[in-house]
Amino acid sequence: MIASSEENRKKKTSTTDSTQRSRTNRIRRGMMAGPIASTSQESNKKRQNQRLEVSQKKEENRHAGDGLLVADVHQKSSESGLTEITSVDCVGVQQELCIAQERVQRENSFEKVRQETLKTTKVKSLPRPNVADLDVSEMVLDDIDDDDDLRELSKVSFQRTVAEHSCAGRPMDQHTAMVGDLDQCFFRNVFAFDFLFSVFVFQQELKAVLLGSSLHCFSVEWRNQGFTFLETHDLRYGIVQKKGxxxxxxxxxQAFVLKKLLFENFESSDTGLQRLRPSNTTRRMCLVLAAAEILWRAGEGKQATIAINSGQNQFTPTGHYKSRGVLEKITCFTVDNIKDLRLLLERHIDQFETGVLGCILFTISAVLSRSIDKVRDDMDVPTTTLIGAHGYCTQELVNLLLCGRAVSNVFDNDTELDSGNSNMTLLKGVKGHCDVGLLSLFEHYNICKVGAYLKTPCYPIWVVCSESHFSVLFGLQRELLTNQDKGLEFDLYYYDGLANQQEEIRLTVSVGKSTLSCQLVDTDLIPPLEHCIRTRWKDAFVNWNDTEPIL
Structure with a gap:
């Protein structure tokens, strides 16, 4: 028994020495040592350590190219005399090769998508910022090394919930991908440089159609103007204009607010003048409905966009772009039905009514609802701006708000003008009757001709253009639009938000009865407003009812 025990001990010692020598020889030949754990737990722990080492190796080599990765494998083989590779090594190398191939395929896919995107987002050959003039060297671009970050960039959606209703809210920079087409504003697999470049181009596009150049900025008069109502008892319907x-x-x-108050406020039992003294809630709701109608018409009854001040920069202005902290803070919401549009406006109405940027936000909303390309197509001259000299609104902007199209003229339909040498110039006018009309002093001076569509709107409300200033003239009875002009007498009310008006101005217009009286008055003393009224009712006599005439 003793001899047998001694013999077993020698065999065990010999086996252990042999195993250690074999392991040492394998290490010298470059082979990975096999497991020597005596228990299954230690064996599993060893495998986990091996996987961790392989994982760390993959992390260190994940940014290397295919050529570097293959060269590294050959180098290990030649330097260590590699003759045998365990299954763990094979899996590690295969995974590294797969990762490198996937990265190359993904980059090729991104490049293909980028080229397709550049093709689909090209705009028409109207005046656009010249790429050679863009200061691309001043644009900031950060490298994206992490695949997860790159995948996240391709999934940008900016979803927001508004008043228990989900709408897609997108920062102003997300509209840059489409440059005029709101339905193509989502990014998928576009490189960061293309994204930044599109942001830059779109901001120039928007500023060009509004102000003429990306170096121009909104004036103080525009930046400080919202749609704030008067508190004067007789003029509670009126919106205050701070400066010209x-x-x-x-x-x-203002014209569309009056339409809602006088003719569509079915919840109120008030009639006539009582409706011109609305409560705070009523006039705010009328402002919401008026803004919704204007934007929905600009979007051709299919969609509309609302620009909201987010309070923080959505992008960093660079290059030839002058910033005043307006456009870069705007977030846009696009909806495809009128109900959602009203909900969004109702939620954010404070920004339009009491916010200092209310007028700018609404103007941008109208442009984006129509789209930049369509606004330019509406104009006779595509380089025309919506905001002209000294910050005044052009006729194109007023027509966009009244009729839904930024046409340059106020006559009915389109007209072809012979420009000589057999060349015809198309002049674009108003198509179809409008809910709210327009009267212009320029027609009195034979500078333009206002068509029947604007002179005879669906409701007795007119925007008045007189001496480069816009105000509002309206009546309380729709019948005055259908009655015969001869022998007609009716009242019109005039409101000018800039005149610091403190009392109601009521004009009594007589047509056909007292026309001789107006012939005895010196024409130089006739107020411009009367001339505007007579472009609609010829030879009408206007009684100011003890109110001082506005000359």
């Missing part, structure tokens, strides 16, 4: 400039926008939305 955005009167075209204010008069247009």
């Amino acid at each position: 400039g955005p009167c075209g926008v204010l008069a247009s939305i």
Whole structure:
């Protein structure tokens, strides 16, 4: 028994020495040592350590190219005399090769998508910022090394919930991918440089159609103007204009507020003048409905976009772009039905009514609802701006708000003008009757001709253009639009938000009865407003009812 025990001990010692020598020889030949754990737990622990080492090796080599990775494998083989590779090594190398191939395929896919995106987002050959003039060297671009970050970039959606209703809210920079087409504003697999470049181009596009150049900025008069109502008892319907400039926008939305108050406020039992003394809730709701109608018409009854001040920069202005902290802070919401549009406006109405940027936000909303390309197509001259000299609204902007199209003229339909040498110039006018009309002093001076579509709107409300200023003239009875002009007498009310008006101005217009009286008055003393009224009712006599005439 003793001899047998001694013999077993020698055999065990010999086996252990042999195993250690074999392991040492394998290490010298470059082979990975096999497991020597005596228990299954230690064996599993060893495998986990091996996987961790392989994982760390993959992390260190994940950014290397295919050529470097293959060269590294050959180098290990030649230096260590590699003759045998365990299954763990094979899996590690295969995974590394797969990762490298996937990265190459993904980059090729990104490049293909980028080229397709550049093709689909090209705009028409209207005046656009010249790429050679863009200061691309000043644009900031950060490298994206992490695949997860790159995948996240391709999934940008900016979803927001608004008043228990989900709408897609997108920062102003996300609209840059489409440059005028709101339905193509989502990114998929576009490189960061293309994204930044599109942001830069779109901001120039928007500023060009509004102000003429990306170096121009909104004036102080525009930046400080919202749609704030008067508190004067007889003028509670009126929107206050602080300074000259955005009167075209204010008069247009004022006209639609009056339409809602006088003819569509079915919840109120008040009639006539009582409706011109609305409560705070009523006039705010009318402002919401008026803004929704204007934007929905600009979007051709298919979609509309609302620009909201997010309070923080959505992108960093660079290059030839002058910033005043307006456009870079805007977030846009696009909806495809009128109900959602009203909900969004109702939720954010404070920004339009009491916010300092209310007028700018609404103007941008109208442009984006129509789209930049369509706004330019509406104009006779594509380089025309919506905000002209000294910050005044152009006729194109007023027409966009009144009729839904930024046409340059106020006559009915389109007209072809012979420009000589057999060349015809197409002049674009108003198509179809409008809910709210327009009267212009320029027609009195034979500078333009206002068509029947604007002179005879669906409701007795007119935006008045007189001496480069826009105000509002309206009546309380729709019948005055259908009755015969001869022998007609009716009252019109005039409101000018810039005149610091403190009392109601009521005009009594007589047509056919007292026309001889107006012939005895010196024409130099006739107020411009009367001339505007007579472009609609010829030879009408206007009684100011003890109110001082506005000359």
